[in-house]
Amino acid sequence: MFSRSLMLCFCFCLCHGVQTEKSGPNLGRAASEDLIKNWNIDVFPDGEGLPAGNGNAVTGKRVYEAHCLSCHGVDGEGSSADELAGARHSLTDNPPDKTIGTYWPYATTVFDFTRRAMPLNAPGSLSHDQLYAVTAYLLYLNGIIKETDIINAETLPKVEMPNREGFIQIGTE
Amino acid sequence: MVRQTDLQPVAGGGLLDRRLFLKRGLSFSVAVALAPETLASASDNERLAWMQKPGEPFSNYGQPSPHERKTIRWTMGNSMAPGNGVSWAPLQDMEGIITPSGLHFERHHNGVPQIDPDKHQLLIHGLVNKPLVFDMATLQRYPMQSCYAFVECGGNSNAGWREEPIQTAVGYFHGMASCSEWTGVPLRIILDEAKLKGRAKWMVAEGADAAVMNISIPMEKALDDCLLAIYQNGERIRPENGYPLRLIVPGWEGVLNVKWLRRLHITNRPVMARNETAKYTELMPSGKSRQFTFVMDAKSLITSPSFGHKLDNKGLYQVSGLAWSGRGRISKVEISADGGQTWAEAQLQEPVLPKCFTRFRIPWQWNGKKMILKSRAIDETGYVQPERDALIMRRGRYGYFHYNAIVSWEISPEGSVSHVFA
Numbered sequence: 186m187f188s189r190s191l192m193l194c195f196c197f198c199l200c201h202g203v204q205t206e207k208s209g210p211n212l213g214r215a216a217s218e219d220l221i222k223n224w225n226i227d228v229f230p231d232g233e234g235l236p237a238g239n240g241n242a243v244t245g246k247r248v249y250e251a252h253c254l255s256c257h258g259v260d261g262e263g264s265s266a267d268e269l270a271g272a273r274h275s276l277t278d279n280p281p282d283k284t285i286g287t288y289w290p291y292a293t294t295v296f297d298f299t300r301r302a303m304p305l306n307a308p309g310s311l312s313h314d315q316l317y318a319v320t321a322y323l324l325y326l327n328g329i330i331k332e333t334d335i336i337n338a339e340t341l342p343k344v345e346m347p348n349r350e351g352f353i354q355i356g357t358e
Numbered sequence: 359m360v361r362q363t364d365l366q367p368v369a370g371g372g373l374l375d376r377r378l379f380l381k382r383g384l385s386f387s388v389a390v391a392l393a394p395e396t397l398a399s400a401s402d403n404e405r406l407a408w409m410q411k412p413g414e415p416f417s418n419y420g421q422p423s424p425h426e427r428k429t430i431r432w433t434m435g436n437s438m439a440p441g442n443g444v445s446w447a448p449l450q451d452m453e454g455i456i457t458p459s460g461l462h463f464e465r466h467h468n469g470v471p472q473i474d475p476d477k478h479q480l481l482i483h484g485l486v487n488k489p490l491v492f493d494m495a496t497l498q499r500y501p502m503q504s505c506y507a508f509v510e511c512g513g514n515s516n517a518g519w520r521e522e523p524i525q526t527a528v529g530y531f532h533g534m535a536s537c538s539e540w541t542g543v544p545l546r547i548i549l550d551e552a553k554l555k556g557r558a559k560w561m562v563a564e565g566a567d568a569a570v571m572n573i574s575i576p577m578e579k580a581l582d583d584c585l586l587a588i589y590q591n592g593e594r595i596r597p598e599n600g601y602p603l604r605l606i607v608p609g610w611e612g613v614l615n616v617k618w619l620r621r622l623h624i625t626n627r628p629v630m631a632r633n634e635t636a637k638y639t640e641l642m643p644s645g646k647s648r649q650f651t652f653v654m655d656a657k658s659l660i661t662s663p664s665f666g667h668k669l670d671n672k673g674l675y676q677v678s679g680l681a682w683s684g685r686g687r688i689s690k691v692e693i694s695a696d697g698g699q700t701w702a703e704a705q706l707q708e709p710v711l712p713k714c715f716t717r718f719r720i721p722w723q724w725n726g727k728k729m730i731l732k733s734r735a736i737d738e739t740g741y742v743q744p745e746r747d748a749l750i751m752r753r754g755r756y757g758y759f760h761y762n763a764i765v766s767w768e769i770s771p772e773g774s775v776s777h778v779f780a
Contacts (some may be wrong), residue, residue: 186682211549212499213482213594221483222490224621227562228573265438277645281756288647291630298632301570305439305468308568323447328467352639356576356650 228297232342235296239337240318242325248315249322252304262287266305271328271351276351288326290352292344296320317341360456365674369702371731372723376705379721393778411709418690426451431461432530441469441568444511446533449661449689455506455707455715456534459596465511466598467569477604481557484624487553494602497586500543505585505608506714508682510535510654512611512638518746518761523777529553532657532765535682537715540606542587545580549624557626563605566620572613574628575607579652585607586619598724610652610686611715611759622721625659640757646758654684655737656743657762658691658718658735669773672726677704678719683737687711690736691718697730697766697780698745704733714740724769731767732779746779 209328221272250260257263261270261284272282281287285295300316302308309317321336324344334340368375371523422429429451435443443466445455457463466472473496475481483489514534519526524531553578561580562573575584585606587595597602600617607614613633628650640648658681663669681688687710692701704718718733735743744752746763753760766780 209551210500211490211550211551212496213548216481216491217485220481221489225483225623226570227564227623227625229627230630241735259443265436275645276641277643278757281641281645284480284643285636288641289636291635294630294632294635296441297629298565298636301572302568302632304466305442305568308468308570308768312567352647352649355648356359356652 199278205208223245226301227295228293228300230291230293230342232293232338235293235338235341236313237338238313239335240314240316240321241335242313242330244324245320245325246320248311248319252307252311253319255306261323269323272327276348284327285323286329286347288348288351290346290349292320292324292329292341292346295340296326304323360778362577367723369693369695370700371729372687372725373677373693373702374721374723376720376731379719380558380705385773391700397646398428398650404441405524417698424517429461431463431525431569432533433464439762440470441466444528444534447536448615449529449533449535450527450664450666451529452661453717455537456591456678456714456719457538459591459593459599462509462536462538462590462596462599463511463534464598465513466501467567467571469568470598473566473618478620480603480616480620480622482622483562483625484562484622485555485558485626486549486624487555488551490552492548492555494588494703497543497588497603500547502541502543502588503585504538504539504541505587505606506539506711507535507606507608508535508713508715509606509612509615509656510657510682510684512613512654512759513649514612515533515657515761516758518754518763519750519758520753523779525665525777527666528659528661528765531665532659533572534612535657535715536723537682538590539592540585540587540598540604541589541592542585542606542658545586545605546582546583549581550585552624555625556669557576559623560625560628562621562623562625562629562631563614563616563619564621564623565600565616565618567618571616571633571641571732572621572629572631573616573633574625574631575610575614578653579607607652608688609654611638614652640753640759643754651760653759654682654683655762656688656737656741657681657684658688658692658733658743659765659768660731660733663731663769663775664767665775666778669724669761669775671773672724674720676719677722677731678717679733681706681716681718681733681735682714683735683739683741684713685741688716688735688736689719691716692734692736693720693722694716694732694734695722695729698732698764724773726771726773728771729769730778731769732764732780734764
C-alpha cells in the first residue's frame, strides 16, 4: 500500500498543472487559517492543540460538583456514567477496574474529551480554565498529581499516566 | 412433492444438500416452507375483505405494513441522557443482505444532531499543501460510486463474553451490525486534491454532533477504499446514520465510520482520542490492551431459526443466516446440526461482496429431537471464525469489544430455540 501511495504521488507530479479526470474536479474552496483555527480542537499527547489557561484540583472540585457529579458520582466513583476514579483493584483482577487512573494512557485525552463532549447537557460550555481545573481534579482523584499542582498547556503533557505502556498497537504493526 | 432420495443428509442432525431448493426452483421451496393447513385456509375465501373495496390512496413516503409493527429497532438509552446509547437492528426478522435504513443500528454518544445541510461543511487540513473546505452542494458535483458495506460496532455481540448465554433475540445480541448500499465520493479524490504532504500518515476524522466525536484512521486505509457517503440505500442518509455526510471505512470498526463528518485533520500520528484509548481497546488477562484493532473479523450467525422462533413440527426447514468479514469476501459458511461434530456447506446467495453481509442458507430436516445448530464463517484470507472457548483462551473475558465466536442455538424437542455455549 505504501508503494501504491508513492505511485499516486508520482502520477500526480506528472499531471501537475494539467486538469485530468484522475485528479478530480477540484471544486473545493481554499480553507482560511481562521476557519482551521476555529474548528481545530484536537489535542495531542505531546500537547499540540492545548489552549491557554490553567487550573488546579481545588478549583476543579467545584467545577466537578457543579457539572459532572450528577452522572459520574461523588469523587468520580461512577453512577449513570462511567467510573472515573477510585479503582479498588487492578486491570488483572476479576473483574478488572478501569478508571482514568488505571487505564487511560494519556492525560491530554482527559482535557480533549471533556472539552469536546462534556458535560452531556451543555457540551462546549466550560471555559478553558474550568477544563484545566476539572482535568486537574480528575488526575488528583486518581492519585496522579497533587491537589495544588497547576495544570496548563505546559504541565499537562508531562503528567505520567500509570498505564502509559499498557497498550499493544495491533492495526499499525 | 419431496422425493425421499432428495432428503439424504449431507451431515449429522438432518442437514441436506445446500442446492436442494435451488434445483427445484422457487415454487418447490414455498411449498415445503408452508404447512399444509396454512395453504388450505388461505384458499377458503373467494374475496377477503381487502379485495371487496378500494385500497388506500398513494403515499408520499411508504411505511411498513401495520402487521409488521414488531419489526423495530430495540433501543437502549442512558436514563440520564437518552441520546447516549444504542439501538439494535432486528436481524431475526429480516432476510437478504440489505438493512432497511430505518432499521440500521445506532450508536450515539450524545444524540442525533438535526443538521441543516446548507450549513454543513467538510474541512480538510493539517499535513496538506491545500487545506480545503467543501459544502454539500459542491460534494454533490463530484463523481460518486456505491459501496455495499456492513457497519458493525466494535462492541457488537459483547454479551458473548458473559459467563451465561444471554437469552434474547439474535438482533438484540448481534444487531449492532447492519449493511447498506452507501453512495458518495471516494475519499481518495478529495485527499489527492488537498495534496498530502510526505509525513501524512494518519487522518483524524470528526463529527458535527454534540459529542464532536473524533477518531484516528491510518492514511493507508483512507487512500484505499474509504467513501464520503451522502446516500444510504438510494436516499439521503438518515439523520441517525450521519446525515448529511458520513465517512464509510469498509470492514473496519463502526466507530471509525464517523457520522455527521465535518473535519479531516491530516497528521503524522494518532490523536489518542478517548474512543481509541479509554474505549474501543481490549483489555487482555495479562493487563495489556489491544489498541487500534480496526478490522472486524469474520462472523456468522443463524438468524432463522434463532431465539424466539418456534418450530411447530418436525420436518423440512430452511436454515438462514448472515456472514461477513472485514478482511474481504466470505468464501464459505459451514453449518452443524449436531453441536459441531459434523459440518455441511451452506449455499451463499449471490452476489458475495467483500466487507458486505452475505446471506447463507441450507435445507434441514428436523427429526423433532433436541439438537444444536451452529454456523462457522471462513473468509477469503482463510480466517476461520473461532469457537467461543478458543476466543476466550486468547482474549480472556474482559476485552468487551470484538466478540466474534461461533453462535450455538439449541432446539428443544418442543421446537423452542435457546442460546447455548456449546
